[in-house]
Amino acid sequence: MRTSEVLVLVLNYNGRELLGQCLPSIVAAAKSSRHRCRLVVIDNSSSDDSCEYLAHHWPEIDVFASRIVGWPVLIMCCVDFSRLLRFF
Numbered sequence: 547m548r549t550s551e552v553l554v555l556v557l558n559y560n561g562r563e564l565l566g567q568c569l570p571s572i573v574a575a576a577k578s579s580r581h582r583c584r585l586v587v588i589d590n591s592s593s594d595d596s597c598e599y600l601a602h603h604w605p606e607i608d609v610f611a612s613r614i615v616g617w618p619v620l621i622m623c624c625v626d627f628s629r630l631l632r633f634f
Contacts, residue, residue, distance in 0.1 A: 551582045559590040562599050569604060588612055 576583035
C-alpha cells in the first residue's frame with residue numbers, strides 16, 4: 547500500500563520556549579505515522595533565538611525564515627509554500 551506524504555507546518559514568532567515544549571510530541575507523532583511526514587517551521591521574523599535553537603536542536607526539521615510580518619500574510623505563505631513543495 548502506498549502512503550501519502552504529510553506536510554506539517556508550524557508557525558512561529560518568538561516562540562523558542564514553546565517550540566521546545568511542542569516539537570518533541572510533533573516529531574514523535576511524525577515518526578510513528580504510517581505516512582511520510584515532512585516537518586517545516588515557518589518563522590515570522592522572530593527576534594529571539596528560535597532559528598538558531600531549531601538548527602542546533604532539531605536539524606531534521608526544515609526551517610523557513612520569513613521576513614514577512616503578520617499572521618494573515620504568513621498563513622498565505624504557508625499555503626503557497628505547501629504548493630511549492632509538491633515539486634520537490
